[in-house]
Amino acid sequence: MSERRYTEFESIHCGVQPDKGRFRIAPNGIGWKSSSGKTTVVSVDDLRKLSWSRAARGYQMRVLLKDNTVYKFDGFKPDDFEEAKDAIKMYYKIQLEQKELSVKGWNWGKTDFQGSNMIFNVTNKPMFELPLGQAIGTNKPGKNEVAINFVDPGQPAPEGVNPKEVDELMDITFYVPGTVAKESENKDNADAEDEEVNADMVFYENVKSKLEFSQMTTENIVQFQEVLCLTPRGRYNIDMYQDFLRLRGKTYDYKILYSNIIKLFLLLKPDEMHVMFVIGLDPPLRQGQTKYPFLVFQFVREDEIDVELNLDDATLADKYENKLHKHYDAPTYEVVSTIFRSLTNRKVTVPGSYRSHHGAHALKCSMKANEGYLYPLEKSFLFIPKPPTFIPHNEIGVVTFSRVGTTSGGSSRTFDMKFHMKGGNDIQFSSINREEYANIEDFLRQKRIKVKSVQNEESIVSYAELDDGEDEEDGDFGSRKKRRTEPVASTMLDDEDSESPDEDFAPDDSGSEVAEEYDSEVEGSYDESEND
Known part of the structure; x- marks a missing residue:
């Protein structure tokens, strides 16, 4: 009978998953398998550091990889430490460090970034950790302040968890006073080392970079630059991904899930020179204490754009059923509204039968x-x-x-x-x-x-x-x-049951593939768009 070549622990959780499973330390790496069949495997070649600390569910083993990815396994008993420590030292030649948490209750300290996680340390001991990968945006609400906004209240609770029993961190604001030395690529330049920048801006840029890193698991499908937004006021870059969009301005940076977009409107202004594209959100976008249930973008009617989507032909055919095209060369408002329509699966509402005294739609x-x-x-x-x-x-x-x-x-x-x-x-x-x-x-x-x-x-x-x-x-x-x-x-x-498109508003019959979408299926668009 051969000797068992691994050390195993029962009833262990992986991250925030509710399932319990078996945690195994083996010569070729670390593995976890839940009762429902979910697995997490870490190769020995990827291991960088392991630590042991108290957690909400007993004790936790934190596994830091060489690429700064962090895995957390908790539910260990106090007596499991020595057994886990010996196995890790024997198989990987790595010391399992005991980390003591800070319980002082102070609200000032220092931050440390590891991968997409931010650790708040007090007297060199970790007090809490924020998973920036779950954040939806960051902004600067005031001088020396940096706010991080987390999961929308409309996002579903984790699988297997009762939504009524879930407490969620909505946002957190850090006060970052003072200045720090500006980092310079030219280390030989003494003058550059003496230059200082505001510490809050350095912290803000660090948080933004972590949000970008966590969101850039795949490349964006398309980007629209410097789009004028009337509400909230400003110019934003719109980066569109498969499941969400990113709204980037000079002060605000937001991640908006397509599932939170409930209405789309495309409306010609009475001046007939501009077109407004309105996006209805639930839950609304938040800037501090202000909520924005609608985003209002404005385009010049005559402006055109030439873009190519970052999607292969197979994805266009299978995932989007050829509702999207590889290349667009048409008025900007047409391209933007068409891509939004396909990615969000929401109909675009356009003006109907009403005409003002001067023939306008409003x-x-x-x-x-x-x-x-x-x-x-x-x-x-x-x-x-x-x-x-x-x-x-x-x-x-x-x-x-x-x-x-x-x-x-x-x-x-x-x-x-x-x-x-x-x-x-x-x-x-x-x-x-x-x-x-x-x-x-x-x-x-x-x-x-x-x-x-x-x-x-x-x-x-x-x-x-x-x-x-x-x-x-x-x-x-x-x-x-x-x-x-x-x-x-x-x-x-x-x-009574339909809404007709505006003939004057319809794009010219120039063979544009985008224009055809506004000339068809309009009657059905309002049933879905306005009665959600």
């Missing part, structure tokens, strides 16, 4: 102190760029117009429009040109949204009063309703 108005554009879409209203406000038709109780008629000073040039929502809140838009009244009123009635006009600007109409009188119509409305009975009824039947 009407200019103000929301409080912010000027913008209100787009009446087939199943919702969308106000952009700031603050982006999404109003589904089925959540509107009644729309009240005020200052429509004449005032004591004469005829009013503008009017206000207030949405009384079924949930009880009100959304008001003001300073709408008087010429837009007839078109927006017709649109609301076609969509079977209740409308009420308040002639006296000072009159106060409660939601309860409007609801009580929903079956009664005033004389003016009754006469207008009779005159439009036939055409309105047919329009409602045609538009």
Whole structure:
């Protein structure tokens, strides 16, 4: 009978995986196998350092590889240390170090980066460790401050774990005062060594590089550079990968999962020179205490881009079912929206039947102190760029117009429009040109949204009063309703379950492969896009 050539421990966890398994130390390396069949194997040639410390689940063995990758195995008992130490020394000629954790409770110390992990040390003892590979972004919220944002609350809990029992670190902010010597590639240059830079910027760049390293397991599919974003304001590079995109600006750096993108809109501005691409997010993007449920990008309509996707033909055919093409040479907004549509599997909503007095797809108005554009879409209203406000038709109780008629000073040039929502809140838009009244009123009635006009600007109409009188119509409305009975009824039947594309907005018939996507499947796009 041959002697057993390995040392084995039972009921050991690997990382955050909930499964227990067998941990084996053998001459050719370290291995772990769970009860469900999951395995982790580390070759002896890759081992660099092993350490032993207390952990939440008993004791933990930390395995550091030569490429700075870290594996953690915990669930060991106190008596297992000597057996593990002897086996590691015998097989690998490496000492198993005992690491004592800092329990002082101090909030100041020094940081050490190992691979994609950051260790916070107090008096040369580790206090906690942050897995930067799970971070979604980093930014500088203030002077000498660096914030690291972690997993979105909308991301699923680990497999086998009840989401209601999970506590997650949302973000953490470090205060980094002072300056440090600037590193120079030319070590012979004495002047360069004396140059100092802010310590917070050095720390920020280190964190960014670790986030980039953890995200760059595969090359990006395509990159769009210096894209103008109206909300939040700034210019960003958009790096698109297979499962997420990276939004990189001068101050902010974010990782956004495609599964968090729930809506896409492509809207022509009334100036007909710019196109806005709106991305709806759930959970929203966070910048400090501010949340952004919508990102609003703006493109010049005439700008074109020539890009080639970093995907082979087999991937285009198998994974994306040829919905993407290897090469694009078309207007920038078309290329961006088409690639987003394919990678996120979300339909792109475009303007529908509404036309303003001047033939535009939106009407200019103000929301409080912010000027913008209100787009009446087939199943919702969308106000952009700031603050982006999404109003589904089925959540509107009644729309009240005020200052429509004449005032004591004469005829009013503008009017206000207030949405009384079924949930009880009100959304008001003001300073709408008087010429837009007839078109927006017709649109609301076609969509079977209740409308009420308040002639006296000072009159106060409660939601309860409007609801009580929903079956009664005033004389003016009754006469207008009779005159439009036939055409309105047919329009409602045609538009109730579909949204037609804007003919003026459609790209020219120049043979563009991108243009064809906007001329097809438009009716089905709104069922998915606006009712998620």
